[in-house]
Amino acid sequence: MTIEFETPKPIENARFLLQTVADNMMRPVSRQFDEEEHTIPFSYIEFMHSAMRAMGGGSAGSLAPGEEKKPEDPNKPKRAPIAYQLLANQLEMLSWGDVGMYLVTPGGGLGAAAVQAAGSPEQKAKFLARFNEEKPTFAAMCMTEPHAGSDTSAIRTRAVLDEKTNEWVINGEKIFVTAGDKSFTERPEFGKGFLVVWASIDPSAGRAGMRSFVVEAGTPGVKITKLEHKMGIRVSDTASISFDNVRVPFENILGSPTVEKTTTGFKGAMATFDATRPLVAATGVGVARAALEEVKKMLAEQGVTIRYGLPRQKLTAVERDVVDMEIMLKSAWLMVLKAVWMADNKQPNALESSMSKVKAGDVVTKITQKAVELMGPLGYSREYLLEKWMRDAKITDIYEGTGQINRLVVARQVLGYSGSELR
Amino acid sequence: MYGFTPTDEQKMLIDTVVRYAKNDLRPAGHDADEAKVLPPKLISKGWELGVLQASVPEAYGGFGERSAVTGVLAAEELAFGDLAGALAVMTPSLFVTPILLAGSEEQKQTWIPPVIEADWMPFTAALIEPSFDFDPNALKTTAVREGDSYLLNGLKTYVPYAAEAEAMIVYAALDGVTKGFIVQKGDGLTVSERIKLMGLNALPLYQVRLENVRVPAANLLEGDFAPVLASMQVANAALAVGVARASFEYARDYAKEREAFGVKIAQKQAIAFMLAEMATEIEAIRLLTWQAAWKLDTGKEDAFIDAYLASTGAADMVMMVTDRGVQILGGHGYIRDHPVEKFMREGRGFASFTGLAIV
Ligand SMILES: Cc1cc2nc3c(=O)[nH]c(=O)nc-3n(C[C@H](O)[C@H](O)[C@H](O)COP(=O)(O)OP(=O)(O)OC[C@H]3O[C@@H](n4cnc5c(N)ncnc54)[C@H](O)[C@@H]3O)c2cc1C
Numbered sequence: 001m002t003i004e005f006e007t008p009k010p011i012e013n014a015r016f017l018l019q020t021v022a023d024n025m026m027r028p029v030s031r032q033f034d035e036e037e038h039t040i041p042f043s044y045i046e047f048m049h050s051a052m053r054a055m056g057g058g059s060a061g062s063l064a065p066g067e068e069k070k071p072e073d074p075n076k077p078k079r080a081p082i083a084y085q086l087l088a089n090q091l092e093m094l095s096w097g098d099v100g101m102y103l104v105t106p107g108g109g110l111g112a113a114a115v116q117a118a119g120s121p122e123q124k125a126k127f128l129a130r131f132n133e134e135k136p137t138f139a140a141m142c143m144t145e146p147h148a149g150s151d152t153s154a155i156r157t158r159a160v161l162d163e164k165t166n167e168w169v170i171n172g173e174k175i176f177v178t179a180g181d182k183s184f185t186e187r188p189e190f191g192k193g194f195l196v197v198w199a200s201i202d203p204s205a206g207r208a209g210m211r212s213f214v215v216e217a218g219t220p221g222v223k224i225t226k227l228e229h230k231m232g233i234r235v236s237d238t239a240s241i242s243f244d245n246v247r248v249p250f251e252n253i254l255g256s257p258t259v260e261k262t263t264t265g266f267k268g269a270m271a272t273f274d275a276t277r278p279l280v281a282a283t284g285v286g287v288a289r290a291a292l293e294e295v296k297k298m299l300a301e302q303g304v305t306i307r308y309g310l311p312r313q314k315l316t317a318v319e320r321d322v323v324d325m326e327i328m329l330k331s332a333w334l335m336v337l338k339a340v341w342m343a344d345n346k347q348p349n350a351l352e353s354s355m356s357k358v359k360a361g362d363v364v365t366k367i368t369q370k371a372v373e374l375m376g377p378l379g380y381s382r383e384y385l386l387e388k389w390m391r392d393a394k395i396t397d398i399y400e401g402t403g404q405i406n407r408l409v410v411a412r413q414v415l416g417y418s419g420s421e422l423r
Numbered sequence: 424m425y426g427f428t429p430t431d432e433q434k435m436l437i438d439t440v441v442r443y444a445k446n447d448l449r450p451a452g453h454d455a456d457e458a459k460v461l462p463p464k465l466i467s468k469g470w471e472l473g474v475l476q477a478s479v480p481e482a483y484g485g486f487g488e489r490s491a492v493t494g495v496l497a498a499e500e501l502a503f504g505d506l507a508g509a510l511a512v513m514t515p516s517l518f519v520t521p522i523l524l525a526g527s528e529e530q531k532q533t534w535i536p537p538v539i540e541a542d543w544m545p546f547t548a549a550l551i552e553p554s555f556d557f558d559p560n561a562l563k564t565t566a567v568r569e570g571d572s573y574l575l576n577g578l579k580t581y582v583p584y585a586a587e588a589e590a591m592i593v594y595a596a597l598d599g600v601t602k603g604f605i606v607q608k609g610d611g612l613t614v615s616e617r618i619k620l621m622g623l624n625a626l627p628l629y630q631v632r633l634e635n636v637r638v639p640a641a642n643l644l645e646g647d648f649a650p651v652l653a654s655m656q657v658a659n660a661a662l663a664v665g666v667a668r669a670s671f672e673y674a675r676d677y678a679k680e681r682e683a684f685g686v687k688i689a690q691k692q693a694i695a696f697m698l699a700e701m702a703t704e705i706e707a708i709r710l711l712t713w714q715a716a717w718k719l720d721t722g723k724e725d726a727f728i729d730a731y732l733a734s735t736g737a738a739d740m741v742m743m744v745t746d747r748g749v750q751i752l753g754g755h756g757y758i759r760d761h762p763v764e765k766f767m768r769e770g771r772g773f774a775s776f777t778g779l780a781i782v
Contacts, residue, residue: 001426001428001429001430001431002426002428002429002430003426003427003428003429003430003433003492003713003717004424004425004426004717005425005426005713005714005717005718006424006425006721007425008424008425080424082424085425308727308728308731308732309560309652309727309728309731310558310560311556311557311558312735312774313555313556314556314558323732323735324735324736324739326732327711327732327733327735327736327739330711330714330729330732331707331708331710331711331736332707334707334710334711334713334714335703335706335707335710337425338427338710341425341426341427342427352706355702355703355706358699358700358703359703359704359707404696407695407696407699407700408692408695408696408699410699410702410703411689411692411695411696411698411699412695414675414698414699414702415675415678415679415689415695415698416679417689417690417695421690422689422690422692422695
């Protein structure tokens with residue numbers, strides 16, 4: 001064990017590769033798909049799918065890491081696990097290209113992550129294999145409802161077991177489902193996706209009664225009722241979905257089908273969040289890095305270079321801002337790395353995970369907003385991508401737990417408080 | 424690979440530092456600040472932990488290799504105990520480490536063993552100058568070659584233990600480039616009365632005037648100043664993290680005890696969120712500092728930039744955190760019975776402390 005910051009070779013290689021993807025497949029069409037909301041970037045999706053298959057599975061489009069490669073010689077010393085670290089780096093790099101397009105990378109997103117976190121080995125085999133098949137495939141997670149956002153315990157969607165047919169019957173309404181449309185609506189270009197839907201099997205049990213269910217694409221009774229028009233990440237579809245007597249097989253429940261006082265199905269959701277929060281933070285960091293690099297480039301073109309090392313009193317206001325942005329960006333990224341490193345090393349990381357999300361939510365909004373300000377009329381213009389990155393970055397502080405919710409998690413951890421002691 | 428846990432060796436050393444900080448430095452901090460003096464036994468006990476000795480090779484009287492990472496781990500813990508005490512314990516490093524980094528083989532052989540092998544002695548250094556835009560890379564103190572010696576002229580401030588020091592490193596501009604010079608007691612420095620600051624009351628600090636001070640040419644440290652400055656910057660950042668953590672933990676524990684409107688104040692989001700942000704910002708700068716130190720140890724190209732960023736970020740972070748430490752205690756935080764006002768007075772200083780310590 002040691003304190004070190006050398007980027008492992010496989011991660012360096014992956015970053016190099018994805019930089020090319022970002023440069024060639026994302027940046028040139030970034031603006032187009034921002035302006036043409038709800039247009040699907042098929043060529044990017046197909047390219048990413050075949051590229052990832054060619055590389056032998058493991059998908060940057062999933063928020064769950066690939067399996068660690070087994071060493072060929074079992075006598076060789078085991079290499080330290082880096083799957084989450086690799087994923088965080090891939091996401092950062094793709095989001096540097098275009099975070100909205102990253103969100104339409106096939107591979108399962110939050111849906112696959114939920115199966116990974118709470119599914120049985122059989123369920124994982126059944127539901128996750130499809131992402132490596134011929135056609136690009138999507139999955140989504142449906143937690144949020146019109147009346148229940150941050151307060152996930154308030155969801156009203158119900159799942160009732162029909163004992164005659166041994167099926168779960170789901171009723172309810174979900175909103176803000178990332179990739180909900182691509183995951184559910186069947187299209188010739190895509191493979192069959194699924195939704196992971198959170199519902200209560202016993203409302204009297206509160207959180208302990210909450211479970212998630214895999215709902216396959218095309219299941220009768222499911223309806224996409226709306227695609228949102230958004231401030232940013234416009235290329236990513238955000239769907240409202242209604243569930244009207246939707247029947248799914250008994251074995252599609254993730255976790256235990258019975259409610260005991262001790263079991264909390266909700267833990268599945270929370271475990272998912274511990275794993276995914278630093279990854280979402282990583283995507284934000286990617287956007288912020290793009291903005292900061294662009295600012296430095298535009299300044300350099302005007303002959304302004306940053307004089308690192310000068311006392312603050314001698315720096316220009318612009319230099320001070322850039323130095324501060326750099327401090328924010330670098331430290332936020334290190335917090336992401338630590339959180340995913342802990343995940344790889346099977347250390348509990350609820351604190352570090354939420355801290356990285358608090359920090360990223362803060363700094364990526366500040367950095368991108370500052371970038372627009374610093375570049376004046378150019379920053380605000382749609383001729384450049386800075387204004388788009390500012391709109392894109394804001395979501396980092398909202399989904400996967402708002403900045404406030406993650407502050408609550410951090411505060412409870414440092415204070416040793418339960419949810420009822422600090423609401 | 425990425426890694427976030429100290430080596431076993433580092434852990435062993437840091438464990439002893441943690442105990443000393445908690446059991447010795449912290450209990451002494453308040454009275455030392457009020458009396459404006461640190462008990463000599465406290466300093467020698469800290470010196471005997473061997474943090475500096477462990478970073479000096481055997482050839483020069485130590486028993487290890489220099490590691491900025493180990494240095495910042497130790498500095499955070501010492502400052503968590505008490506900043507003035509930490510700086511006092513670390514003062515001889517101000518003399519030894521620059522020689523290690525920028526000195527010739529002969530200088531190392533001559534100057535390091537007598538300091539390292541002895542009890543704590545006030546060998547020190549003079550970098551900071553009394554001007555609002557003080558810049559370590561554009562010093563007003565000058566060195567001019569004259570025959571086989573250098574003539575030094577200028578005014579230094581914030582020099583720890585200058586009055587008692589046998590020798591110190593004085594930094595001066597030689598042809599516009601910052602260089603260190605080894606200056607001895609008899610060389611004609613004029614040391615002022617102790618200076619008084621908003622914080623660090625317990626640490627004896629002085630102004631040092633150099634008027635045609637003549638030092639032998641052999642006392643010039645030929646090596647680059649850049650790694651020396653960077654090592655000062657990461658030390659500054661690590662000490663700031665230590666003070667911030669001290670304030671955070673005190674405020675956190677207080678907030679879990681104090682009641683208002685029928686609940687613990689920590690149960691109010693306004694307080695809890697402040698604490699969450701304090702914890703987050705402390706961790707952010709700690710990691711930035713670790714990375715900068717690691718880059719120094721591994722000779723990475725951008726190590727100097729990162730050290731600068733860590734120190735700059737740390738000055739903001741520690742001010743924010745220590746201000747909130749006082750705020751969370753309310754009126755009680757303003758009273759000197761609690762340490763948070765002392766932490767806050769110290770917190771503001773980090774924007775000007777680069778040069779007071781080195782790892
Ligand atoms: C583009 C986009 C994509 C999304 N993708 C998904 C998805 O794929 N799947 C999914 O399930 N959801 C998704 N969401 C939903 C997202 O997670 C929620 O919007 C988010 O959790 C906040 O919920 P809310 O919008 O209902 O806000 P509310 O919960 O109503 O919060 C409003 C405000 O109150 C604050 N607040 C709430 N509770 C507290 C508290 N206890 N203490 C202090 N402050 C509090 C919040 O921080 C916020 O500032 C997405 C949202 C967007 C915008």
